[in-house]
Amino acid sequence: MRKDKVGALVILALSIVYGAMAFNIPEAPGVEDTGVTPSSLPIALSATGIVASLLILVLPAPRRIDSDRDGSSFADAFKGLDWRCAAFLFLLMAGYGLILKSLGFLIATILFLYGGFWAMGERRIKLMLLVSIGVTVGFWFILTQLLRIYLEPGVLRFLEAN
Amino acid sequence: MVLEGIMTGLSTAFTFTNILMVSLGVFAGTFIGMLPGLGPISTIALMIPITYGFEPSSGLILMAGVYYGAVFGGSTSSILLNTPGEASTVATSFDGYPLAQAGKAGKALATAAYSSFSGGTIGALFLLLAAPALAVVSLSFQSADYFALMVMGLTAVSAFAGKGQFLKAILMTVLGVMLSTVGTDNSTGIQRFTLGQLDLIDGISFLLLAMATFALSEALISVLKPGETSNAVETAVKEKFGSLKVSKQEFKEIAPSVGRSSVLGFFIGVLPGAGATIASFLAYGMEQALAKGAAKLQFGKGSLKGLAAPETANNAASTGSFVPLLTLGIPGSGTTAVMLGALISYGVQPGPRLFAERPDVFWSVIVSMYLGNVVLLILNLPLIPYIARLLAVPKPFLVPFVLFFSLIGVYLVSFNNFDIYLMVGFAACALFFRLLDFPMAPMLLGFVLGGLLEENLRRALLINDSSLSFLWSRPITLIILVITAVVLFLPLYRSLVERFRFQP
Incomplete structure (x- = not known):
């Protein structure tokens, strides 16, 4: 399947779900005055999304892009990519969100950067530690001491008490 | 009045702090913009959180520096590495990269800087004249006209998206407007598409969306598609740099191209949706068509004219x-959309009222845009060999830094973990659509204009007793809508013809 059709299919599904949700938006009292309810624009958008994605799905591809050789097929678009590294970085980012408050900015950020360097193939442990700790502490200093922005101390809360 | 305004702008911009700001901005912008894959949208988005606490005028001036720096940084990576950070510097690489390969990277970068400066200068002069005039006219605009203008802006960005991209761009625009409807509806207070999440009641933040769909996804794409290594950067910088000098003869040679491309670039830049990419390609095409004999054959092989034209047009269009x-108050491109985000974060709402009510801000934006240009030439050009060396920072370190600064930039605004999860989700979706060649800028523009579109439609209907007659009864509205229809149907027609010509 061609990649633009796959994209269109995904947006078609999104538009349908969005449209269905739009019909369930409650009416607000008094809005009949203008005729535009909170669901008017969403319904119009859903309709436009459905029509435009159907057009891509139904119409043949422009001559220029329809060739498997130029990587216009869905499989080609996702072939030969470094998925492992990207997936690890995604997990790392989500994990960062998870531990940022509990472990605190300093520890969470050092772990995030260290993990990121590791994921990207760096293996010089001392350098990785030096860079991640150096950047994190420097950034923390600028934010908390110079710009007076409060950052969660997390598990290092006891330091703050002193 | 224009002179008075310029003086106001100059007095705001020419303070020690502000000159320092613009210099820092240009430096940071050049560096980030130079990183292969990261374009001006990501660069500006990355800088917004850092400048949150700044005075509006200082923040704006810094942003102007960042903007020009990012555009020039993009040209630098196009010339040195043949890896344009974004579409508007693709044409720069046609002749810039061959020059660099011939050991004339310094000359190519200097030509690019001089051309950008000239394009920016001529552009700024036009801006000085055009902006106040249009601001005065736009004071008479009503909601109906604004509604029509937004429809035109949204349509135009798709229409100019490039061959075979029209329908995809429309879909991405629609997706952007859909995202803008998430949250509490401003005029009725009703919640829409919040999925019961308290965190979504205020809607999705523009910064979050811009960071996730540009900075994060651009950095992740570079991970998925490993390209240039930092070794290549080092070689490009050390071995091929050459002198930064451009001879008098060469200046004379490129001067007419610069003049033509500036005018062309500016007017294309004014058109909503067209912008720097189209301007740079058209200028390149125009110069190639005008060139004769040996000069024509030189195009694509290291012609200075071929480098100067797109660079000039690119900056003039910006x-x-x-x-x-x-x-x-209507952004015509992804880059101006993110600039609008930056302006709003300083409490500056661009639009006709800005000119009337806050002339100091209006003029300081214009003056600082120009100051950014000057600093770029004076400070940045001599430093380019050194800034470029920073690119040799190995990718295993760069990518996690970009991810970290994007995430923390958004987190520092809301202090809400949910925003980080949302960013990860959006980045994954953006990555998926990028791999399928769906353009991202229309989505961002749709998101920015979505809220305004709905608000103006409501207001227009309220004024017109719920009648849609305003669409044809007001001449300005009608003219804008007719132009929109032409802009919409021409590429749609072409797109359909192109698709039907194909025999599967």
Whole structure:
């Protein structure tokens, strides 16, 4: 399947779900005055999304892009990519969100950067530690001491008490 | 009045702090913009959180520096590495990269800087004249006209998206407007598409969306598609740099191209949706068509004219795109959309009222845009060999830094973990659509204009007793809508013809 059709299919599904949700938006009292309810624009958008994605799905591809050789097929678009590294970085980012408050900015950020360097193939442990700790502490200093922005101390809360 | 305004702008911009700001901005912008894959949208988005606490005028001036720096940084990576950070510097690489390969990277970068400066200067002059004039006219605009203008802006960005991209761009625009409807509806207070999440009641933040769909996804794409290594950067910088000098003869040679491309670039930049990419390609095409004999054959093999034309047009168009943003409050491109986000974060709402009520801000934006240009030439050009060396920072370190600064930039605004999860989700979706060749800029523009579109439609209907007659009864509205229809149907027609010509 061609990649633009796959994209269109995904947006078609999104538009349908969005449209269905739009019909369930409650009416607000008094809005009949203008005729535009909170669901008017969403319904119009859903309709436009459905029509435009159907057009891509139904119409043949422009001559220029329809060739498997130029990587216009869905499989080609996702072939030969470094998925492992990207997936690890995604997990790392989500994990960062998870531990940022509990472990605190300093520890969470050092772990995030260290993990990121590791994921990207760096293996010089001392350098990785030096860079991640150096950047994190420097950034923390600028934010908390110079710009007076409060950052969660997390598990290092006891330091703050002193 | 224009002179008075310029003086106001100059007095705001020419303070020690502000000159320091613009210099820092240009430096940071060049560096980030130079990183292969990261374009001006990501660069500006990355800088917004850092400048949150700044005075509006200082923040704006820094942003102007960042903007020009990012554009020039993109040209630098196009010339040195043949890896344009974004579409508008693709044409720069046609002749810039061959020059660099011939050991004339210094000359190519200097030509690019001089051309950008000239394009920016001529663009700024036009901006000085056009912006106040249009601002005065736009004071008479009503909601109906604004509604029509937004429809035109949204349509135009798709229409100019490039061959085979029209329908995809429309879909991405629609997706952007859909995202803008998430949250509490401003006029009725009703919640829409919040999925019961308290965190979504205020809607999705523009910064979050811009960071996730540009900075994060651009960095992740570079991970998925490993390209240039930092070794290549080092070689490019050390071995091929050559002198930064451009001879008098060469200046004379490129001067007419620079003049033509500036005018062309500015006017294309003013058009909503067209912008720097189209301007740079058209200028390149125009110069190639005008060249004769040996000069024509030189195009694509290291012609200085071929490098100067797109660079000039690119910068002139970037300046031109500020006309609709400053006077109407309507961004015409992804880059100006993110600039609008930056302006709003300083409490500056561009539009006709800005000119009337806050002339100091209006003029300081214009003056600082120009100051950014000057600093770029004076400070940045001599430093380019050194800034470029920073690119040799190995990718295993760069990518996690970009991810970290994007995430923390958004987190520092809301202090809400949910925003980080949302960013990860959006980045994954953006990555998926990028791999399928769906353009991201229209989505961002749709998101920015979505809220305004709905608000103006409501207001227009309220004024017109719920009748849609305003669409044809007001001449300005009608003219804008007719132009929109032409802009919409021409590429749609072409797109359909192109698709039907194909025999599967």
